[in-house]
Amino acid sequence: MARIRPTQVAEDDFWEDERPVRRRKAFRYGLPVAVAGVAAATVGLVPALADSGSPDLPKISAEELIAKIATSDTQQLSGSVKIDTDLGFPALPGGGGFGGGSDSAATPTSKLPELAAGGHTLRVAFDGPDRQRVSILEEAAEYSLIRNGDQVWAYDSGSNTAYHATAPKKAPAKRGERPELPKDLKDATPQQLAKRALAAVDDTTEVKVDGTAKVAGRDAYQLAIIPRGDSTIGAVRIAVDADKGVPLKFTVTAKSGGKAAVDVRFTSVDFGKPTARGFEFTPPKGTKVTEQRDLDRAARKHGAGLDKGLPGLDAIGKGKGKGEHPDLKVIGEGWGSVAQLSLPGGGLPTGKHLSGKEAGPAGDLMDSLSSKVEGQFGSGRIFHTRLVNALVTEDGKVFVGAVGKDTLIDAANKAK
Amino acid sequence: MSQAETAAAPTAPAGPVKATEPAEPTRAAVPTAPDAPRPVSPLWTLSLFRSELAITFRRWRTIALLGVLALVPVLIGVAVWIETRDGGSVGAGRGGDEVGPAFFSQVTNNGIFLVFASLATMLPIFLPMAIGVIAGDSVAGEANGGTLRYLLVAPAGRTRLLLAKYAAALVFCLVATVVVAVAALTVGAMLFPHGDVTLISGTRVSYGEALGRAAVIAGLVALSLTGIAALGLFISTLTSSGIAAMAATVGLLITVQIVNTIPQLHIVHPYLFTHYWLSFADVLRDPILWDGVVKNLGLQALYVAVFGSAAWARFTTRDITA
Structure with a gap:
């Protein structure tokens, strides 16, 4: 079968005819590679350049x-x-x-x-x-x-x-x-x-x-x-x-x-x-x-049931919506302050408040999320996050604050 | 294929074929002035493009494809209409948190949302699949049918042929999107209320402005498909089997869509051509948020540049045996 080889035509006649096919091929394939490379470099460099610079401003106290x-x-x-x-x-x-x-x-x-x-x-x-x-x-x-x-x-x-x-x-x-x-x-x-x-x-x-x-x-x-x-x-x-x-x-x-x-x-x-x-x-x-008033009506109808049904920390938010949470107390001052509140369910949670009704993996989840602590207040679990730590005691009290573990335990001891 | 051959290769020489210089005007395929020296006019490229368009859109399978595409919005519209006929809302039977695909729940507000719902549903798979079929078949299909070498006999040059093929695929992108949008708009206007439109930001605009935004969205969806069209064209130059090229293009599309849903692979997501596709929804915010749209268009341009030039590199240096 006759092969049709590519030939030079008008739109690309800037190629010299003597150029070996192999080199031309490599050169042509270089184009998409170059485009991709330039694009990758731009993606990497432009944000770095755009984000820089601290403007010159007069000093201020x-x-x-x-x-x-x-x-x-x-x-x-x-x-x-x-x-x-x-x-x-x-x-x-x-x-x-x-x-x-x-x-x-x-x-x-x-x-x-x-x-x-x-x-x-x-x-x-x-x-x-x-x-x-x-x-x-x-x-x-x-x-x-x-x-x-x-x-x-x-x-x-x-x-x-x-x-x-x-x-x-x-x-x-x-x-x-x-x-x-x-x-x-x-x-x-x-x-x-x-x-x-x-x-x-x-x-x-x-x-x-x-x-x-x-x-x-x-x-x-x-x-x-x-x-x-x-x-x-x-x-x-x-x-x-x-x-x-x-x-x-x-x-x-x-x-x-x-x-x-x-x-x-x-x-x-x-x-x-x-x-x-x-x-x-x-x-x-x-x-x-x-309508908000329909929600209010429904809330009155169901009474405390609404609060009880809400999981964990969310309950704090809901309680706040209708005025101050009655059980909320603040211990300490400034950055070291710790909020104390009671869990609606009471008692040491079994993980229910964090993962719904799936009790199976809940235990493992609890262990991976929290660590057990003991003190004068009894025993409880500390939940760590990067900013907020929470201590949940077995009698259903929660101490939350942007403070370290020791401050939380101190607060719990004082509250006892 | 016959149109292309007559348009592009009226004077096919026998025996081993070599593409000739189109700069030599006497060989140009203009039967009306065979001997007059004449510079190559852009019309020459256009006639090749026109013949490509004619081949693409006169095929029964293209028409069937467009018919299927037009049918999807009709199905969606009727399904939503049946579900909400008694005053219910979309997804009401599946629990409140199930919201369903984008814009479905708003179709009952205004029929124009059927356009957005249909495009949002079809953009991830249906539309690019259709483009993949057309683009994947473009070069490989000719090779498979044994017509590619006759096309190359014409003094058009491979680059020009490739450009014509790609332009025809782009036109198909636009036509497919417009077919979907128009079908959805018609069905939406028949089954659902029309009038002022509440955008997803909660802002109310006139139906005319919403139509303008729908047109912008259709354009953006069509442009979103240019990347996969270039990809399909490149794959099409790699093989001589049209079916293989189509399957590879569509397979690649599905793979990319799956990768895009795996959160652990989030590092590569911004480089996937499908990643910003749904950014067209930002046109329905008020004011319009262009960030995602710009990213999407930039990414599509990059795919077109990379795979378009790869297709060119492959096609212009390849031995054509079929």
Whole structure:
């Protein structure tokens, strides 16, 4: 059979005809390899180059910087926030770090605990005290919490459900209504986190200005808050916009080192007025809407049963939603404070509160997650995460704090 | 194949064939002016491209493929309609936490979401499979049928032939996506409410703006398929068996999709051509989030560059025996 060999044609006649076929072949195959190589190099280099640089800013003292945050009058802001958390919570089947509420309604309580684990992207828009929205971006879906005046809406596009509440007149800002999240995640924006961190500043804390940084393309000062004493927190760093005084980045590093346990930062920020239509929400025709007052009614009907059914730490959050948890006590002050509360079930848990009804692997799971401790208080188990440690005693008391194991045991002994 | 031969190789010489210089205008296949010296016009490439398009779209199997693609949105629409006819919501019978595939639950809000639901359902497997069949068959099918050498007899050059083949595959990407989108839009408008559309951010926009976003999404889906089209073309130049090339392309697609779901392999995920495919959903946010879309397009461009040039390297240096 006659073979057809490639011949030189017009569009590639810059090849010399004498060039051996083999060399030409190697050269041609070099092209895709080169393209792939250049692409790989670009992927590796560009982020490294883009992330560098600490801008030159006039010197500023820590007090001045804190004052700058406090006096910042920025009311309008929109942007994207990236949240990465690595609290060391075990990843349980189902994705979330906790059991999570099983109610299908798009209530904020059932959704926001998800933020405590892994990486998330949020979009925020603030327009004065009355109009705010926070959206959690999910793959091909979005969970939005929209407040416009006294109307609070939550829309979960993934399940096509909505939640509606009417804030009472003279409402405490929306965050008052939002559920208590595990420590340090109460509010997801760098501003609120910074406020909380600064509120905890006292003589057990060292505060200093720690250089400058570039966040979301803006120049920022870095404020470092370093707790002294037996805290699991190594340092809290807040990057503050040099011009507007708005915290743009908030990181918490654990004393044990490693990557930041909490890293909340704006990836883009705009201080202009957000578009008005983002604050207006009307539920679409096919959307199931849950009204807050219906939930309240149901909660009254079921009484304490609702609380009992909720697993572990989630119960704290739910309890908070209806006012202070009656059993919650705080021992100690500042960074070393320990919260004491009682488990709804009472008694040393058998792992039920962490892994549902599957009792089989629960025992192993308990052992891998916690270690047994004993003291004057009796015996119990300590659950370690990178930032928060919890001691669960056999009589059903829980001591939680961003403190080391010894401080927890001390607190338990004192409470006895 | 006959159209291609008549268009591209009207003066096929007998015996061992050598592609000739198209720069020599007298040999150019323009029967109307056989002797007039004439520069090579871009129309020459276009006529090759046109004949490729005609071959692709006149085949019964292409038409059947498009028919099947159009049928899927109809099935999805009817299924959702039956399930929610009595006022229930999608997934209501499977417990509240089961949400189902992307956008399914919103189809009852507005029929236009059937477009997005269909594209989101079909983009992972159906659409790229169809592209894999077309692109995988493009060169290998000719070799298999024994028509490739006659195509090469024409003074078009291998590069141009390859470009024409790839352009035809790209057109198929677009046509397949548009067929799905239009079928879904029609069925959605017939079975479900229309009017103002609530985007996934909860923002309400007019139906016209939503249609515009749907058009952008259809374009993005078509562009998402350019990577696998280039991959299919490359595989197609490796073998002389059309079936083998199709099977390899589709097999590779399935492998990549499986790898993309294994969390332990997350390090390679950003380099898989399917990884950012669902980023088109970001167009339905308000304001539109372009990050994922840009990443997706960049990745597709990279795949096109790498595998397109690999296909070129292979095809222009290969001995054609069939």
